[in-house]
Amino acid sequence: MWGTIEVVLTYSLVLGALYLLVSLGFSIICGVLRIFHLGYAYLFTLSVYLTWMLMKELGFGLIPALLGMVVIQFAISYAIYKGIIMKYVAQEEIILTGLLLISIIVEQAVTYRYPIQAGVFIQTTIIDGSTEIGSAVISNQLLAGAAIAVILTILFILFFLKTKIGLAIRALSQDIYSSRLIGIHVEALYTFTMFLILIPVIIGTLMVAPVWAVDPTMGSLYMTTAILVAILGGLGNIKGTIIASFLVGFTHATVSFVLGEPRFMNFSALVLVMIILMVRPQGIAKSEALW
Amino acid sequence: MVDVEVRRDRIIIRYKGKKWDWILEPRYWRNTLIWSALLILFPLVSYFVSPILLNTVITANLYAAVAIPLALMTLGTGRINFGPNFFIGVGGYTAALLSIAYGWGPLKTLPFAVIASLISALLFSPLVIVARGLYYVLLTLLLPLVFLEITFIYTDIFKGDVGLAGVKTLISTGMVKVNFLIAALISMLIMLLYLWVVNKVIKSRYGLIMAAINDGEEVAHGIGVNINKVKILAFVFASGMIGVIGWFYAHYFGTFAGITYLPLSFMIKILLVIFIGGRAQVFGCVVGGYFIAFLEMILITTLGPIQPVIFAIILTVLLFALPEGLFGIYRKRRYREYMPTLHVRR
Numbered sequence: 262m263w264g265t266i267e268v269v270l271t272y273s274l275v276l277g278a279l280y281l282l283v284s285l286g287f288s289i290i291c292g293v294l295r296i297f298h299l300g301y302a303y304l305f306t307l308s309v310y311l312t313w314m315l316m317k318e319l320g321f322g323l324i325p326a327l328l329g330m331v332v333i334q335f336a337i338s339y340a341i342y343k344g345i346i347m348k349y350v351a352q353e354e355i356i357l358t359g360l361l362l363i364s365i366i367v368e369q370a371v372t373y374r375y376p377i378q379a380g381v382f383i384q385t386t387i388i389d390g391s392t393e394i395g396s397a398v399i400s401n402q403l404l405a406g407a408a409i410a411v412i413l414t415i416l417f418i419l420f421f422l423k424t425k426i427g428l429a430i431r432a433l434s435q436d437i438y439s440s441r442l443i444g445i446h447v448e449a450l451y452t453f454t455m456f457l458i459l460i461p462v463i464i465g466t467l468m469v470a471p472v473w474a475v476d477p478t479m480g481s482l483y484m485t486t487a488i489l490v491a492i493l494g495g496l497g498n499i500k501g502t503i504i505a506s507f508l509v510g511f512t513h514a515t516v517s518f519v520l521g522e523p524r525f526m527n528f529s530a531l532v533l534v535m536i537i538l539m540v541r542p543q544g545i546a547k548s549e550a551l552w
Numbered sequence: 553m554v555d556v557e558v559r560r561d562r563i564i565i566r567y568k569g570k571k572w573d574w575i576l577e578p579r580y581w582r583n584t585l586i587w588s589a590l591l592i593l594f595p596l597v598s599y600f601v602s603p604i605l606l607n608t609v610i611t612a613n614l615y616a617a618v619a620i621p622l623a624l625m626t627l628g629t630g631r632i633n634f635g636p637n638f639f640i641g642v643g644g645y646t647a648a649l650l651s652i653a654y655g656w657g658p659l660k661t662l663p664f665a666v667i668a669s670l671i672s673a674l675l676f677s678p679l680v681i682v683a684r685g686l687y688y689v690l691l692t693l694l695l696p697l698v699f700l701e702i703t704f705i706y707t708d709i710f711k712g713d714v715g716l717a718g719v720k721t722l723i724s725t726g727m728v729k730v731n732f733l734i735a736a737l738i739s740m741l742i743m744l745l746y747l748w749v750v751n752k753v754i755k756s757r758y759g760l761i762m763a764a765i766n767d768g769e770e771v772a773h774g775i776g777v778n779i780n781k782v783k784i785l786a787f788v789f790a791s792g793m794i795g796v797i798g799w800f801y802a803h804y805f806g807t808f809a810g811i812t813y814l815p816l817s818f819m820i821k822i823l824l825v826i827f828i829g830g831r832a833q834v835f836g837c838v839v840g841g842y843f844i845a846f847l848e849m850i851l852i853t854t855l856g857p858i859q860p861v862i863f864a865i866i867l868t869v870l871l872f873a874l875p876e877g878l879f880g881i882y883r884k885r886r887y888r889e890y891m892p893t894l895h896v897r898r
Contacts, residue, residue: 291686297686297689297690353686354827355827355871355872357632357634358820358824358827358871359868359871359872361816361820362824362864362867362868362871363868364816365816365817365820365864366868369860369864372860373858373860481697481816485697488690488693488694489694491690492687492690496687524701525705527697527698527701528702528705531694531698535691538682538683538691539682542684542687
């Protein structure tokens, strides 16, 4: 009994932290731009496959390939912001569908060039082996990922609370018109936010890529988790996102280790989201502000 | 007593305080009749000219037949459902499972497919009340994905990505070409029936109420509309209609696999039928359905394995290049009806 509790608690914390890393970007973009980045899935796919492409097709080493991938990701984010989000901000259904289409284009292009049989793998392991925590045995790479997730979240919170740009972004997340009135450069901050969300996504993908499955549809899976966490947390509120990530992590760990049915992980999280929405339609935290 | 009044442009029948109009003036129904006749003639001509086209005609009809109730659902709930394919899955799996288990034909499985779709829609109908705007979009987006996951979990029931085989076929005359032709005509009839019903609903008093809800729920509530009732009715009724298409897919192909209909790639096609067709205009759904089905067919036959990438790129360009959809090009010249703007955020 105690052994099961240990396993559930350990995995709840580790999975929760990793889900936080996966969903932080999605929540921030919900909170600041007030849109759902339904193209979010392509960010994960590109993080792995662009690196692989630069290594295999252009003969780059791992570090230059990673740097190249980051530069290309930034360029694509900029183009998407300027070409779609900025132009169609008043027509949300167009933004949602357009972003989803971009995600599908990336997924299909990757499937065409590197099908699952291509055996894509990037060696971004920081620590090999596994650690025993009570009765739980967990990969060191995932533990490192969880630790990085916590540190990165703290850095993000400090950035939003302690810096002037963070303050401006929080103001923007509350009221766009008042923000313009007090001289905040809204477009520049939106672009900056588009870049900012790439950090947790890229780090998260690189941390879990050596341990979890890599395939062209991996982005959809991570986006599903990000969506569940964002809805549960209250769409764009970082406090809510943190609580929701660990709640989803706890649900996944309970379903996997207590019920012994890891296949029900996403289903259980969806049921949890629906139950919480019935009680609190606005999610765990109010979504009117980023913090 | 039945009171019949004949006017220049219409016949009006009154009975116990109720009134029915039958419009005689050709300009009100001429274009619809011409287009319907052309649509029905198309599979007949294809049968003799190029039977391969029949399959594309069926696909086009089914895309439109999903998009039309989705347009009604969008209007009636004031929200965009990003997972209409969930109900295709429910209807299709119900029909396929019953057909395989009991050897039932399409006529016997149809009511059960509709009932299963209606019940599942009723179960999820609280979503249209508790979840607003983007919450609703995301939750509905997840429904088919979770259902797909369930089909992989219970492979003993749903047979995973292989799908259920051995479903009794819709038509079996012994001649493949004739089977295709009859299936094309049935799909056409379903689509035209949906078009007629939904158009009637939208133009009726209920359509006006739905438009009021779409424009402003609070305002609609303020003028005495029972918004929850209307939203749930629109959601459930349209879901039942979409479930029928799942039933059709199962019996038409003789197999049903969730992996074909539940992923985002299928759902996005349905949404694009609506957007590229004409922003939830019911007639635009037909235009969009035919356009997307034929574009897909042409690209498959000419481009090979890279088709999904090019197809998605073309659709993305069209999504942004046609702000009012294909039907909007026609409507700009002949503006006829008012369709409220869709809002996702509410």
